[in-house]
Amino acid sequence: MVIKVKNLVKRYSELIALDHLSFSVRKGEIFGLLGPNGSGKTTAINCILSLLKYDKGEIEIFDKPMTPEAYDIKRNIGIVMQNVAVYNELSVYENIDYFCGLYVKDKNLRKKLVDEAIEFVDLNDYRKFYPNKLSGGLLRRLNIACGIAHKPELIILDEPTVAVDPQSRNKILEGIKELNKKGATIIYTSHYMEEVEQICSRIMIIDKGRAIATGTKEELKAMITLGEKITVESYDISEEHLIRLKNLPNIVSVEYKEQLLEIKSSKGKNNLENVLEFIKRENIQFGKIYSELPTLNDVFLEITGKELRD
Amino acid sequence: MPVYKLCMKITKKNIPHLLIYIIVFLIVSSIMAVTAQKSHKEQETFSRVKTNIAFINEEESPLIEGLKDELGKAANFVELPDETETLQDALFFRRIVYILRIPEGFTQRFINGDYMPLEKTTIPDSYSSAYIDLAINKYLNTARLYIQQMGGITQEELVSYLKENLSKETNVEIPYSEPEADLNYSNYFFNYLAYSLLSILILGMSALMISYNDRDLKRRVGCSPLSDTAANLQFILANLTFAMVSWLIMVVFCLIIDAKNSLTLNTFYFIISSFIFAFCGSGMGFFIGSVAKGNETISAITNVVVLGSCFLSGVFVPVEFLGSTALKIASFTPSYWYVKANNRIAQLTHFDAAYIKPVLSDMAIVFCFGIAFFALSLVIRKNRRYS
Numbered sequence: 001m002v003i004k005v006k007n008l009v010k011r012y013s014e015l016i017a018l019d020h021l022s023f024s025v026r027k028g029e030i031f032g033l034l035g036p037n038g039s040g041k042t043t044a045i046n047c048i049l050s051l052l053k054y055d056k057g058e059i060e061i062f063d064k065p066m067t068p069e070a071y072d073i074k075r076n077i078g079i080v081m082q083n084v085a086v087y088n089e090l091s092v093y094e095n096i097d098y099f100c101g102l103y104v105k106d107k108n109l110r111k112k113l114v115d116e117a118i119e120f121v122d123l124n125d126y127r128k129f130y131p132n133k134l135s136g137g138l139l140r141r142l143n144i145a146c147g148i149a150h151k152p153e154l155i156i157l158d159e160p161t162v163a164v165d166p167q168s169r170n171k172i173l174e175g176i177k178e179l180n181k182k183g184a185t186i187i188y189t190s191h192y193m194e195e196v197e198q199i200c201s202r203i204m205i206i207d208k209g210r211a212i213a214t215g216t217k218e219e220l221k222a223m224i225t226l227g228e229k230i231t232v233e234s235y236d237i238s239e240e241h242l243i244r245l246k247n248l249p250n251i252v253s254v255e256y257k258e259q260l261l262e263i264k265s266s267k268g269k270n271n272l273e274n275v276l277e278f279i280k281r282e283n284i285q286f287g288k289i290y291s292e293l294p295t296l297n298d299v300f301l302e303i304t305g306k307e308l309r310d
Numbered sequence: 311m312p313v314y315k316l317c318m319k320i321t322k323k324n325i326p327h328l329l330i331y332i333i334v335f336l337i338v339s340s341i342m343a344v345t346a347q348k349s350h351k352e353q354e355t356f357s358r359v360k361t362n363i364a365f366i367n368e369e370e371s372p373l374i375e376g377l378k379d380e381l382g383k384a385a386n387f388v389e390l391p392d393e394t395e396t397l398q399d400a401l402f403f404r405r406i407v408y409i410l411r412i413p414e415g416f417t418q419r420f421i422n423g424d425y426m427p428l429e430k431t432t433i434p435d436s437y438s439s440a441y442i443d444l445a446i447n448k449y450l451n452t453a454r455l456y457i458q459q460m461g462g463i464t465q466e467e468l469v470s471y472l473k474e475n476l477s478k479e480t481n482v483e484i485p486y487s488e489p490e491a492d493l494n495y496s497n498y499f500f501n502y503l504a505y506s507l508l509s510i511l512i513l514g515m516s517a518l519m520i521s522y523n524d525r526d527l528k529r530r531v532g533c534s535p536l537s538d539t540a541a542n543l544q545f546i547l548a549n550l551t552f553a554m555v556s557w558l559i560m561v562v563f564c565l566i567i568d569a570k571n572s573l574t575l576n577t578f579y580f581i582i583s584s585f586i587f588a589f590c591g592s593g594m595g596f597f598i599g600s601v602a603k604g605n606e607t608i609s610a611i612t613n614v615v616v617l618g619s620c621f622l623s624g625v626f627v628p629v630e631f632l633g634s635t636a637l638k639i640a641s642f643t644p645s646y647w648y649v650k651a652n653n654r655i656a657q658l659t660h661f662d663a664a665y666i667k668p669v670l671s672d673m674a675i676v677f678c679f680g681i682a683f684f685a686l687s688l689v690i691r692k693n694r695r696y697s
């Protein structure tokens with residue numbers, strides 16, 4: 001196990017930020033920590049890194065207990081914080097060199113690593129820029145470069161793509177996969193389910209400091225009753241239609257709002273076929289019609305009763 | 311040493327900001343140099359005029375009588391009641407330029423060979439008071455010589471020998487009786503250095519600390535294998551480097567401006583004193599940077615601490631004009647002891663252990679302040695780790 005967290009509890013006076021959180025991260029995986037704002041993702045990361053004192057629980061990294069003085073462990077961790085942490089007085093290059101220098105003493109090796117990191121986040125044109133001259137997205141990329149330059153075994157990224165444009169975001173996500181392929185174990189925190197779904201091999205969904213589900217995305221989706229979601233664009237749906245639709249086999253719920261008919265069905269065969277047949281039979285005029293498999297948002301919705309994103 | 315290098319880089323970026331202080335300091339001290347030289351010339355034409363001094367005598371003895379007679383050659387005695395306020399007023403309005411107090415028991419101690427200083431209060435930077443100093447030193451040094459050479463000599467004998475000896479040599483010694491060095495400039499310069507150096511050190515240091523102590527950055531660095539001890543040590547080292555470079559620039563400037571006095575022992579002691587003060591100032595900067603949280607706090611503290619302590623300690627206004635309460639408060643600041651040491655150094659004409667000792671003890675106090683600041687900061691930083 002790369003990380004083992006057992007019964008972690010962290011309180012901020014009244015607020016329980018982490019409530020008996022337990023999970024482990026295996027070597028070589030990309031572990032996703034998915035949860036809405038304020039669910040405790042950053043708090044969990046800070047506790048794992050011994051940056052915060054916690055009230056209860058055990059944390060092991062590389063099978064050794066993690067403490068503020070565990071420098072051997074820290075040496076092999078790369079961290080990209082949610083809040084950009086760079087020195088305004090240092091240029092892009094100097095910043096990466098400084099953070100890399102905290103881990104790597106050898107000057108020549110460091111130069112090579114820094115160049116690679118700059119290449120990795122595509123900041124070559126900005127080497128001599130100072131952080132206050134960088135846009136928000138570029139700053140994020142610098143933040144990432146500072147965290148991963150020393151090629152650590154374990155990389156923890158806390159919402160690294162906030163404010164990054166879709167193109168760069170994809171590049172970063174691909175880069176993270178690349179790092180993973182080269183052997184790094186990765187913890188990736190986000191409230192974007194698409195991102196997590198795209199790159200993570202295992203996902204833990206947390207809400208209010210509690211783990212509500214853990215598994216691969218297939219496993220997570222299998223946990224819920226929802227099979228697929230069928231949406232029909234139509235003008236002439238009556239109350240009568242809705243009641244009769246609901247009586248079809250496997251249909252869980254039916255909703256009609258703003259010319260959109262949303263039908264949720266549980267797992268089973270021929271769900272779409274049944275709906276299509278019904279529409280034909282009733283001679284309902286329709287525009288588009290499509291069916292979707294459940295997303296992690298649906299998983300979150302079904303377990304907590306609320307949307308992942310507000 | 312990543313942290314050390316980081317500090318140097320950040321400080322380099324702050325140089326334009328700090329340069330303002332250095333330039334203002336250098337300009338003000340150059341102006342002082344010019345005016346000091348001017349007043350020097352004015353005083354030369356008046357040097358034949360006898361100086362007005364107050365002679366407060368707490369005991370009567372032939373030795374003291376002899377001293378008074380001898381001083382009478384160089385000074386007019388102004389009769390004043392022994393009240394602090396009256397005496398200070400007289401100094402302030404220049405009715406007198408020198409108050410000499412013979413403490414009780416002086417004669418006996420002197421004859422026994424114990425060191426006991428005469429208490430004196432002067433208008434700083436006064437040419438004529440140096441003249442009085444010289445007369446006193448000459449009298450007492452000659453007396454000591456007699457006592458050492460002729461064991462068991464009575465006071466009356468001693469005084470008559472002295473009278474003869476000093477009057478005999480008076481004519482020969484006139485060119486000698488002028489002070490060898492004009493220390494007005496360097497004394498002022500090194501006192502004023504307290505203000506500039508402190509401002510620069512605290513400003514530079516705290517700018518550094520603010521960048522370094524930023525919460526997110528601290529957390530980020532806290533994830534790395536850099537130990538707190540190593541970070542603190544490198545930080546202190548950077549701090550001291552910065553202090554020494556600033557100090558060096560100022561001192562070199564003084565030596566250039568005041569070249570004719572550069573090779574005196576007084577200047578040597580000034581340099582040592584300011585060096586120790588630079589160490590202390592760097593500790594102060596480290597301390598303030600460890601305590602203060604934001605930029606505004608820092609500039610507020612800089613103004614209050616630096617301006618306040620410098621004012622109270624006699625950097626801008628001579629200590630003679632400050633009330634005793636002010637001085638008592640000031641004695642809790644290192645600049646007070648630094649200025650005290652400097653004023654002593656400026657008066658030094660002899661460099662025997664007995665004269666140097668009080669200077670060294672003032673310097674030692676400044677040094678201890680420095681150590682205390684560093685120690686306190688380390689404790690605070692340790693306790694702040696998890697906040």
Ligand SMILES: Nc1ncnc2c1ncn2[C@@H]1O[C@H](COP(=O)(O)OP(=O)(O)OP(=O)(O)O)[C@@H](O)[C@H]1O
Pocket residue numbers: 012015017035036037038039040041042043044082159191
């Ligand atoms: N220093 C603090 N003092 C008090 N409460 C805090 C503190 N830091 C965080 N919290 C609270 O703890 C809870 C969890 O915060 P945390 O930052 O871990 O959430 P998060 O999942 O990282 O959210 P986001 O997606 O917005 O980054 C929140 O309710 C937050 O208000």
Ligand SMILES: [Mg+2]
Pocket residue numbers: 041042043082158159
């Ligand atoms: Mg967060």
